[in-house]
Amino acid sequence: MGFGINSKVTGFASPAQGYEENAIDLNEVLVKHPASTYFFRLDTADMEKLGLPNGALLVVDRSLKPSINQLILLKHEGQFLCRLMEKNKGKTVFSNGNTEIAPIPDETEVIGVVTACIQVFNNDFPH
Numbered sequence: 001m002g003f004g005i006n007s008k009v010t011g012f013a014s015p016a017q018g019y020e021e022n023a024i025d026l027n028e029v030l031v032k033h034p035a036s037t038y039f040f041r042l043d044t045a046d047m048e049k050l051g052l053p054n055g056a057l058l059v060v061d062r063s064l065k066p067s068i069n070q071l072i073l074l075k076h077e078g079q080f081l082c083r084l085m086e087k088n089k090g091k092t093v094f095s096n097g098n099t100e101i102a103p104i105p106d107e108t109e110v111i112g113v114v115t116a117c118i119q120v121f122n123n124d125f126p127h
Contacts, residue, residue, distance in 0.1 A: 030116050036063035038112065040073055040080065047082050049097030056119050058082060062112035068092070071114035077107050082114060 031037045038060045045054040050071070052058070060073045072085050074094060083094035083101065093100040094108075101108070 030059050030118075032115070033061055033063045036112070037061050037115075040082070042082055046096045046098070050084055052082060052117055053119055056117045058114050059116040059118070060112040061115050064113040064115070066110050066113050073111040073114060075109045075111055076101055077104070080111070085110075 027034075040058045040060050042052055042054060042056045042058055048054070052071075058071075058073065066072045066085055068085055068087055070085050072083060072094070074081055074083060076094070081094070081096075081101070083096055086093055086095050086100070088100060091102065093102055095101075
């Protein structure tokens with residue numbers, strides 16, 4: 001079996017060959033309701049006890065009804081905060097793992113449910 005004059009044989013097949021159709025689309029994975037999904041950058045370390053590091057990017061869906069044991073984004077006394085919605089002695093409270101906030105009428109508004117947390121690492125790790 002020979003090769004024709006115009007035939008070429010080059011290298012190896014790409015390791016990604018056959019996987020072109022399986023690309024991960026982060027919008028498809030993370031955003032279920034595009035019209036009501038927002039991104040919020042966490043700019044505090046006060047949620048680290050619950051696994052959310054300072055600088056994390058939160059995916060927040062306003063269309064979901066918040067419920068107990070969900071992370072939520074709320075506006076409390078003019079500040080945007082991420083907290084865990086819990087029950088304490090039959091009352092709803094918002095916790096960061098250390099302290100609790102009791103909702104204040106006209107001063108506390110649940111903005112949406114946190115559906116994902118994205119942590120981007122920099123390349124400035126100590127050697």
